[in-house]
Amino acid sequence: MTSTGGGSTGSRLPGRYWRLWWAGAIDNVGTGALVTALPLLAVTLTTDPRLVSVVAAASYLPWLLFALPAGAVVDRYGRIGLMQAAQVFQAVVVTAVAVLVAVGGMCILSLTFAAFLVGVGQVVFGIASQSVVPQIVERPLLARANARQYLAATIGQSFIGPPVGSFLFGLAIALPLGLDVAALVASVLLLATLRGGSQPRDDDAATGPAGAPRVSEGLRWLAGHRLLRTLAVLLGVNTFCFQLGNVTLVLLATDELGVSAAGYGMLLAVAAVGSVLGGVLTARFVNVFGQVPVLVVALAVNAAAFVLLGLSPDVWTLAGLLALSGLVTAIWNVVTVTLRQELVPLGLLGRVNSVYRLVGWGLIPLGALVGGVIAHEMGVRSGYPVAGVLRVLALLVSLPVLIRAHRQGAQPSST
Numbered sequence: 001m002t003s004t005g006g007g008s009t010g011s012r013l014p015g016r017y018w019r020l021w022w023a024g025a026i027d028n029v030g031t032g033a034l035v036t037a038l039p040l041l042a043v044t045l046t047t048d049p050r051l052v053s054v055v056a057a058a059s060y061l062p063w064l065l066f067a068l069p070a071g072a073v074v075d076r077y078g079r080i081g082l083m084q085a086a087q088v089f090q091a092v093v094v095t096a097v098a099v100l101v102a103v104g105g106m107c108i109l110s111l112t113f114a115a116f117l118v119g120v121g122q123v124v125f126g127i128a129s130q131s132v133v134p135q136i137v138e139r140p141l142l143a144r145a146n147a148r149q150y151l152a153a154t155i156g157q158s159f160i161g162p163p164v165g166s167f168l169f170g171l172a173i174a175l176p177l178g179l180d181v182a183a184l185v186a187s188v189l190l191l192a193t194l195r196g197g198s199q200p201r202d203d204d205a206a207t208g209p210a211g212a213p214r215v216s217e218g219l220r221w222l223a224g225h226r227l228l229r230t231l232a233v234l235l236g237v238n239t240f241c242f243q244l245g246n247v248t249l250v251l252l253a254t255d256e257l258g259v260s261a262a263g264y265g266m267l268l269a270v271a272a273v274g275s276v277l278g279g280v281l282t283a284r285f286v287n288v289f290g291q292v293p294v295l296v297v298a299l300a301v302n303a304a305a306f307v308l309l310g311l312s313p314d315v316w317t318l319a320g321l322l323a324l325s326g327l328v329t330a331i332w333n334v335v336t337v338t339l340r341q342e343l344v345p346l347g348l349l350g351r352v353n354s355v356y357r358l359v360g361w362g363l364i365p366l367g368a369l370v371g372g373v374i375a376h377e378m379g380v381r382s383g384y385p386v387a388g389v390l391r392v393l394a395l396l397v398s399l400p401v402l403i404r405a406h407r408q409g410a411q412p413s414s415t
Contacts, residue, residue: 032161
């Protein structure tokens with residue numbers, strides 16, 4: 001694979017990459033503010049956890065409906081242009097929400113529809129942004145480039161965006177929405193400097209209508225690989241459980257524990273410390289214990305953390321357990337991404353990743369809805385222990401496959 005972006009020499013990332021990085025970093029700050037403001041806005045419209053969960057489900061539903069077709073579109077058309085179009089679309093939607101809030105015309109149904117539309121834009125932008133990096137950065141620098149982008153996403157969406165968004169929300173509900181719109185516009189302008197040289201390479205372009213043959217190849221390959229198939233299903237169960245528990249986190253923090261709107265953003269920022277530590281420590285853990293044992297321990301710790309989250313007596317305990325969950329979740333993400341990169345043939349990696357993400361994220365909307373019902377019937381704390389028990393059961397069912405993979409050693413595909 002050769003870079004079509006040019007300018008990548010030696011060990012330095014090219015200038016075009018850094019413009020892409022800054023565009024993503026700015027967008028992540030706006031996204032962090034928005035994802036904090038939306039649940040806070042939802043609880044000003046209703047205290048019914050079922051309705052709050054519907055808003056969360058709507059934001060993830062596009063990943064279930066549009067991930068595969070979006071991947072085909074991204075492989076057929078200019079990726080930078082698609083990223084810009086997705087951001088402009090999101091900016092229009094968020095602006096409409098801000099206007100409705102300002103004139104007092106917002107309702108929970110409108111917010112749910114807006115969350116869905118923003119999610120559609122995020123699907124296109126997310127897939128395109130991951131796919132464009134190899135066109136700008138040479139292969140030896142891809143790991144470094146992706147690590148820099150992960151750091152930008154964590155800082156923007158977890159450390160800067162949430163506390164700033166919640167603080168602005170406390171001043172005026174429309175302010176964090178305006179921040180997101182400003183971030184989207186700034187990102188679009190930065191991306192405009194990258195236009196040209198952003199078309200998919202011929203060997204990456206989809207063949208046939210909507211790229212259906214290529215998608216089906218990825219589906220068949222993943223279905224035939226026992227370890228990665230098991231990890232994909234495990235991811236689906238765990239993201240379902242994650243959303244089942246966390247969908248009413250805003251109600252647990254604000255209603256049960258008395259956290260203010262600004263404090264809620266700080267809670268999310270403190271919890272994100274665990275994710276950063278997980279990213280830093282994963283390589284050391286894997287070197288000492290191996291990939292599969294680290295995955296098993298991470299899953300077990302996450303299950304225990306979720307059971308305890310429902311018992312949190314105060315906000316500090318809640319923050320600490322969320323940080324612990326974030327740490328082991330980051331470890332899971334880093335290890336499973338590495339496994340896919342090692343085991344999947346390079347020519348199939350994009351398609352397998354697309355199917356893997358669909359399987360892994362497809363149950364998130366259902367998890368949000370189930371979590372809302374459980375919270376309504378049993379209390380806002382109840383979703384966490386239920387999710388923890390489900391995670392334990394999923395781990396026990398998959399344990400024989402994981403143990404066998406560890407004993408045999410994960411072998412890369414020869415195809």
